[in-house]
Amino acid sequence: MAKKGDWVRIHSVVLTPGERAAALPDDTRRVPLELWTKGYLAADASPGDEVAVTTRTGRTVRGTLIDEAPHYEHSFGDFVPELQQAGDEAFAFLFGGDRP
Amino acid sequence: MTKDIGYGAVMSRRSEIMKAAVGMDYSQFESGSIAFDYEGMMRATGYSLEDVIGIQKDFAIGNTPLIELKNITALVRKLSKDGFGARILIKDEAANPSGSFKVRRAATSIYHAKRMGYPGALAATSGNYGAAVASCCAKAGIRCIVVQECYDSRGIGQPEIIEKARKCEALGAEVVQLSVGPELFYVFLRMLEETGYFNASLYTAFGVVGIETLGWEVARQCRGQIGRDPDVVVCTNAGGGNLTGTARGLKKAGCRAQIVAASVNLKGLHMASDTQFNRKSFTTGHTGFGMPFSTWPDRSDVPRSAARPLRYMDRYVTVTQGEVFYTTELLARLEGIERGPAGNTSLAAAISIAQELPEEAAVVVQETEYTGAGKHGSAQLSFARQNGIRVSLGDPADEVPGESIVLPARPGLLRARDADLNHMRASLIRHAASTVDHAPTDADVAFLAEETKTDGAFVRIALKQ
Numbered sequence: 001m002a003k004k005g006d007w008v009r010i011h012s013v014v015l016t017p018g019e020r021a022a023a024l025p026d027d028t029r030r031v032p033l034e035l036w037t038k039g040y041l042a043a044d045a046s047p048g049d050e051v052a053v054t055t056r057t058g059r060t061v062r063g064t065l066i067d068e069a070p071h072y073e074h075s076f077g078d079f080v081p082e083l084q085q086a087g088d089e090a091f092a093f094l095f096g097g098d099r100p
Numbered sequence: 101m102t103k104d105i106g107y108g109a110v111m112s113r114r115s116e117i118m119k120a121a122v123g124m125d126y127s128q129f130e131s132g133s134i135a136f137d138y139e140g141m142m143r144a145t146g147y148s149l150e151d152v153i154g155i156q157k158d159f160a161i162g163n164t165p166l167i168e169l170k171n172i173t174a175l176v177r178k179l180s181k182d183g184f185g186a187r188i189l190i191k192d193e194a195a196n197p198s199g200s201f202k203v204r205r206a207a208t209s210i211y212h213a214k215r216m217g218y219p220g221a222l223a224a225t226s227g228n229y230g231a232a233v234a235s236c237c238a239k240a241g242i243r244c245i246v247v248q249e250c251y252d253s254r255g256i257g258q259p260e261i262i263e264k265a266r267k268c269e270a271l272g273a274e275v276v277q278l279s280v281g282p283e284l285f286y287v288f289l290r291m292l293e294e295t296g297y298f299n300a301s302l303y304t305a306f307g308v309v310g311i312e313t314l315g316w317e318v319a320r321q322c323r324g325q326i327g328r329d330p331d332v333v334v335c336t337n338a339g340g341g342n343l344t345g346t347a348r349g350l351k352k353a354g355c356r357a358q359i360v361a362a363s364v365n366l367k368g369l370h371m372a373s374d375t376q377f378n379r380k381s382f383t384t385g386h387t388g389f390g391m392p393f394s395t396w397p398d399r400s401d402v403p404r405s406a407a408r409p410l411r412y413m414d415r416y417v418t419v420t421q422g423e424v425f426y427t428t429e430l431l432a433r434l435e436g437i438e439r440g441p442a443g444n445t446s447l448a449a450a451i452s453i454a455q456e457l458p459e460e461a462a463v464v465v466q467e468t469e470y471t472g473a474g475k476h477g478s479a480q481l482s483f484a485r486q487n488g489i490r491v492s493l494g495d496p497a498d499e500v501p502g503e504s505i506v507l508p509a510r511p512g513l514l515r516a517r518d519a520d521l522n523h524m525r526a527s528l529i530r531h532a533a534s535t536v537d538h539a540p541t542d543a544d545v546a547f548l549a550e551e552t553k554t555d556g557a558f559v560r561i562a563l564k565q
Contacts, residue, residue: 014278014287019107021283028374031253034279035287038269056274057220057243059294074262074474077482082493086426086507087433093511094175094434 002068006041009070010053010063037061110289121292121299123216126403134532134540135547145305149352152309155211159239161203162313164195166321171434176454179512186454186461192468194439199470202232209306210236213298220297224288226261227384228469233300234271244273247288251279252377259483260383263474280377301402302341308406311345318464319353330357330464334446337361338389340409346466347412358414362449363390365418366501378487379502381421381480385445395527410552417516419448420496422506425477441477443469452516525552526562533563
């Protein structure tokens with residue numbers, strides 16, 4: 001349950017597949033144009049509810065509540081051995097010595 | 101009366117929305133035929149190079165270091181025949197407040213928006229430009245909205261774009277994210293109309309005059325630091341503004357360096373394809389933007405683009421995704437400078453081009469960009485792997501965009517490939533001719549020669565083809 005005034009993320013469909021622009025590849029035309037944004041919740045609601053939010057610039061935007069107190073989880077990814085090997089190889093080529 | 105906000109209705113109001121949101125009437129530059137007054141449009145900002153330098157100084161933008169990459173130059177010389185291997189210098193644009201050169205492009209727009217009384221600014225970008233506009237808006241004390249194309253229909257976002265969203269929010273902007281598709285422009289127009297904000301387009305004259313300072317600084321710093329002008333300046337090319345502004349600034353400084361465009365080769369991938377969106381590892385600086393925007397600049401979000409790269413381009417090369425990730429690793433491992441991958445597209449090209457030039461020559465790479473979570477070789481290559489792309493060490497010539505990424509197994513395998521510039525010039529000329537229902541006039545031919553850095557004879561031959 002999210003309270004009025006909580007910072008939340010919402011989702012909406014801007015254009016259904018039938019409303020999309022003509023000159024699109026088939027794979028894109030088959031799916032809707034979707035939108036995500038964040039704002040302060042206008043009234044108490046639960047995930048999945050249709051809600052209104054006030055965005056940072058003061059706009060009122062409507063959509064489905066999908067996340068409360070949204071945060072970022074992107075990272076530096078997994079270890080990529082090829083990058084390290086390429087760097088080791090170039091270092092040895094320039095400065096001499098063997099690759100570890 | 102409430103305005104119709106349906107797709108067709110909004111798109112049909114495009115001209116009036118843009119006129120209100122840029123505050124410039126583009127019709128005053130039109131001849132009624134192909135030709136238009138490009139220099140008149142550039143002057144119509146009312147800001148001289150000196151004015152722009154002053155504006156940028158107030159935003160703490162510019163005067164970034166020009167760093168000689170002595171170890172990468174030494175590597176290049178080990179790969180070159182005797183007496184060859186030009187010195188490579190890089191303009192560390194990551195040192196700007198927003199972490200990239202793009203803030204030069206935002207500064208004049210936001211200064212102007214504030215002066216004209218706009219309550220905020222809107223920008224449509226998945227790139228570093230979002231943070232650039234957000235940074236200037238924060239400093240100017242006006243509101244900011246950034247609209248991004250970010251997710252595919254599975255809701256999976258490119259890590260690089262998600263990081264840029266984070267940075268925009270950190271600098272105070274509202275971020276609106278969309279799934280794949282060119283109708284982003286419709287959403288953008290609707291929001292311009294709703295908010296009355298300034299359109300901080302990448303493609304107005306306000307944006308492109310801001311980059312002139314970059315070329316101006318490159319020429320002056322080169323003269324001061326190594327006692328000569330650069331022989332070659334390499335610019336990463338997507339929408340064309342980076343190259344256009346830099347080349348104009350170099351020219352204003354009296355520098356006659358060869359101007360080389362460099363893009364990441366994404367041949368075969370469709371930029372509006374939902375399923376191919378996450379099969380590429382570069383969201384900008386690639387041929388998917390670089391080629392179409394060079395051969396037809398007026399496809400942008402303003403009636404006449406100020407970014408017209410074929411006016412200034414002497415050569416166009418492509419490099420592979422694997423070569424750019426590799427170059428990013430070289431910059432970290434051999435120079436101790438960790439920067440974002442996309443900004444190193446031009447450095448990858450420079451490593452190859454420097455091998456063609458004598459030792460006394462100088463090649464300048466005119467940008468770097470910040471790096472961080474999501475916007476990093478390991479993040480982007482991991483993401484590629486998760487999306488079914490094969491990542492390996494080998495010969496980058498074997499890379500197939502959307503299927504594989506091949507990092508050079510050794511430095512000598514990195515090789516920039518020339519695109520056919522005359523073919524691109526002829527393509528622009530023929531496209532321009534197709535936009536009118538009469539034969540091009542003499543003034544049109546002269547204009548097209550300027551547009552393509554050619555002459556009347558070249559234009560006339562292209563028109564006959």
